[in-house]
Amino acid sequence: MSAYGTPGGPVVHDPMTLPADDNVNAYTFCVELKAGQWFLQKGKMIAYYGAIEFNGIGHGRLDRLVRTSFHSPLHASDWVVAEGSGKMLLADRAFDVNSYDLDDGNLTIRAGNLLAFQPSLALKQSIVPGFLTLIGTGKFVAASNGPVVFMEPPLRVDPQALVGWADCPSPCHHYDHGYLTGVMGGLRAMTGLGGASGEEHQFEFVGAGTVLLQSSEALMAEQPTGAVPSAPGVPGGGGAAPGGHGPQASGAPRLPGQLGDLQRRFGL
Amino acid sequence: MFRLQGSKVLAVDMTGDAVKAKNGSMVAYDGQMAFKKLTGGGEGLRGMVTRRLTGEQMTVMEVRGQGTCWFADRASEINLVSLRGDRLCVESSNLLATDAGLRTGTTFTGLRGASQGNGLFTTTVEGHGQAAIMSDGPAVVLRVSPQYPLVVDPGAYIAHQGDVRQSFQSGVTFRTFFGEGGGEAFQIRFEGDGLVYVQPSERNTIAGDL
Numbered sequence: 001m002s003a004y005g006t007p008g009g010p011v012v013h014d015p016m017t018l019p020a021d022d023n024v025n026a027y028t029f030c031v032e033l034k035a036g037q038w039f040l041q042k043g044k045m046i047a048y049y050g051a052i053e054f055n056g057i058g059h060g061r062l063d064r065l066v067r068t069s070f071h072s073p074l075h076a077s078d079w080v081v082a083e084g085s086g087k088m089l090l091a092d093r094a095f096d097v098n099s100y101d102l103d104d105g106n107l108t109i110r111a112g113n114l115l116a117f118q119p120s121l122a123l124k125q126s127i128v129p130g131f132l133t134l135i136g137t138g139k140f141v142a143a144s145n146g147p148v149v150f151m152e153p154p155l156r157v158d159p160q161a162l163v164g165w166a167d168c169p170s171p172c173h174h175y176d177h178g179y180l181t182g183v184m185g186g187l188r189a190m191t192g193l194g195g196a197s198g199e200e201h202q203f204e205f206v207g208a209g210t211v212l213l214q215s216s217e218a219l220m221a222e223q224p225t226g227a228v229p230s231a232p233g234v235p236g237g238g239g240a241a242p243g244g245h246g247p248q249a250s251g252a253p254r255l256p257g258q259l260g261d262l263q264r265r266f267g268l
Numbered sequence: 269m270f271r272l273q274g275s276k277v278l279a280v281d282m283t284g285d286a287v288k289a290k291n292g293s294m295v296a297y298d299g300q301m302a303f304k305k306l307t308g309g310g311e312g313l314r315g316m317v318t319r320r321l322t323g324e325q326m327t328v329m330e331v332r333g334q335g336t337c338w339f340a341d342r343a344s345e346i347n348l349v350s351l352r353g354d355r356l357c358v359e360s361s362n363l364l365a366t367d368a369g370l371r372t373g374t375t376f377t378g379l380r381g382a383s384q385g386n387g388l389f390t391t392t393v394e395g396h397g398q399a400a401i402m403s404d405g406p407a408v409v410l411r412v413s414p415q416y417p418l419v420v421d422p423g424a425y426i427a428h429q430g431d432v433r434q435s436f437q438s439g440v441t442f443r444t445f446f447g448e449g450g451g452e453a454f455q456i457r458f459e460g461d462g463l464v465y466v467q468p469s470e471r472n473t474i475a476g477d478l
Contacts (some may be wrong), residue, residue, distance in 0.1 A: 010347060012463060014411035027405045027468035046424035047408075047466045049416050091424065091468030094405030 015049040018087050021099065021139060029090045029097045029141050031082075031116065038082045039070065039123065040090065040116035050086015057081065069119045069136075081119075090116055095143040102140070102166075108133045109164035109212075115141040128171060131164070146215035153205040160217040167209035174204040270348055270365070270398040278339040278346050278365060278400045282332070286368035289339050291327035293364060299335015306330050326360040326391065330368065339365055344402035347409075347465060349429060354462075356393040358401050358427035367397030401427050403467035410464045417459045423470030430462020 018024065020032035031038055033052060045054070057070060057079050070079070082088060091097060092115055100107070108126045117123060117140035126133045134140055142148075144163050151157075153169040165171060205211050269281040277295065280287050291305060306328045331337055340346075341364060349356055351370065366372065371394045393399050401407070403426050412418045412432055419437070428434070437455045458464050 010407075010409050012409045012411050014413065015416050024408055025406055025468075028408050043421075043423070043470060045421055046468065046470065047410060047418060047420040047464070049410075049418055052419075089408065089410075089466070091405070091470075094467070094469040097468075 015087050018049075018089075020087070023097065023099070024089065026096050026147075027091055027094055029099060029115075031088045031090060031141075033082065033085055033088060035085050036083075037119050038088075038116055039079055039119060040082055041092075041114065042078055042080055044090050044092050044115050045082070046089050046091045048086055048088040050084065050088075052082050052084035052086050052088055054080045054082055069122045090141060092143040095145055096147055097141055097143045098148060099139050099141045102134060102136065102138060104137050105167060106133060106135045107140075107164055107166040109142055110162065113142045113144060113163055115143050117141070144212075144214035145218045149213045149215055151211045151213060153207055153209060153211060155211060156202040156204045157211060157213055158217060159201065159203055161213045161215075162203055163212040163214050165205060165209060165211045169205040169207040169209035169211065172204050174202045176202075270367075270400060272346060272348060273338065275345050275406060276340055276343050278348075280331075280337050280339065280365065282334060282337065284332075284334055286330050286332040287337075287365050288328050288330055288368055288370075288372070289365035290341060290363065291329050293339045293341045294329075294331065295338050295340045297331075297333075297335060297337040299333055301331055301333035301335060301337055304330045304332070326363065332368075339400070341402060344404060345406045345467075347401050347403060347407045349399045349401060349427070349465075350397075351393065351399060351429070352396055354394075354430050356399055356401075356427060356429045357390050358393065358399075360391040362402050362426045363391055363393070364400040364402050366393055366399040367395075370395040370397045370399060401465065403465065403469075404471075405468040407465045407467050410466060412458045412460060412462050412464055414459070414461065417457060418464055419455045419457050420464060420466055421470060422454055422456055424466045424468070425456060425464070426467050427465040428458065428462060429465075430460070432458050432460040432462035432464070434458050 013024065018030045020030070022030060024030050028046070033050070097115060102121060108128065108131050111130055111132050114132055114134075117134060118138035120138035121134045121136040121140060124133045124135065125131075142163070148163060156174055271279050271281070273279045282299075282301075288306065294303065344364075346364060357375065373392045373394070374389050375392050376389055407426060410418055410420075412428075412430075435457045437457050
């Protein structure tokens, strides 16, 4: 036993006292690998004991694993596979980290919040842009700005506080537009003059399930999830398909003399 | 006598003795205190020149008096380290305060420093007494023993203590250059007998994107 670290001093961890697949403190999570594998986001490993190898998703030997549990090929470069035996500490910019167990379930999470997951889960890109869906049975680790709160639908949440949702409630946008109609209301909404509460836009969840919120409105840095292939009927797919069945013309060139949003708001 | 008040404020009780602390880190005191800037970290002319040359500059003040003095810096978490004749290596930017009886100096760290973007040198603290180091988020203290070597990400490393050898290990392969690296291209391996302090957050390092 070494002489360093004394009773009364800070808690000293070694491979024996580190927890297995549990939090060391609110900001650090310890993963135990026994000749197993974990997917993790690049750069979230802070230290490890034992023999662990980190390989990019594109590594040839991992092809089979990637085929079964990684279905988000377009942001594969942000993920690595840790492989080997030992204990590994994960942390993310001193944010709160927590682990969650899925038992034959599904959970959709903001891409920037997901830190790591077991290969028994399958990671897929959500139809909702910027979100990822995990399906299956296993454990994953997610970061949040402040502790996570679990809520039951029906409810409306602030977009910045939303971390994710489980078991398929239906997420949709909700606008409190009651006082934002008419000419004055339109001007107010656009300029903020005359008072906008900043809470006119929410996400609404109905149906059975759980909604995860972080207890702060500071967003985690967005993690690009990659563009989806542009095909007819795919939301967010770039470029209109020939024949006019592509994405809605939100980015269509505006004709001269058109007032755009303003025009629509005033009902012209 | 160092003690923590909360996790982000260091309180030092003094009875005529002195502590060295990062310049401008005092937030409050009671009793009688005198603050004196120590040019070159209080290591004399030679130390001053060394620090200039190595880029491990730190501006330090000496606080002497009777009473209690409180220190804090940008709401960083503070960790206390007790030294009993052993040596603590810490980046000068992470060092908040030391007992005046502890000797500070600079040492060559080699490639580890380069990969952290902190330069090739680090600050050492030796002797008997207490030191306070800062981290982004509460530090995790990990033991290194002969049977359990430890590997740390350079961006999360803040300090180590004891009789520890460090070596630099690189996972850069041809894949790194295709943007398919393992994400942990540079690592520091610690062997020997001692403690390593890591923070739950990563500084931006050159290696961060590889």
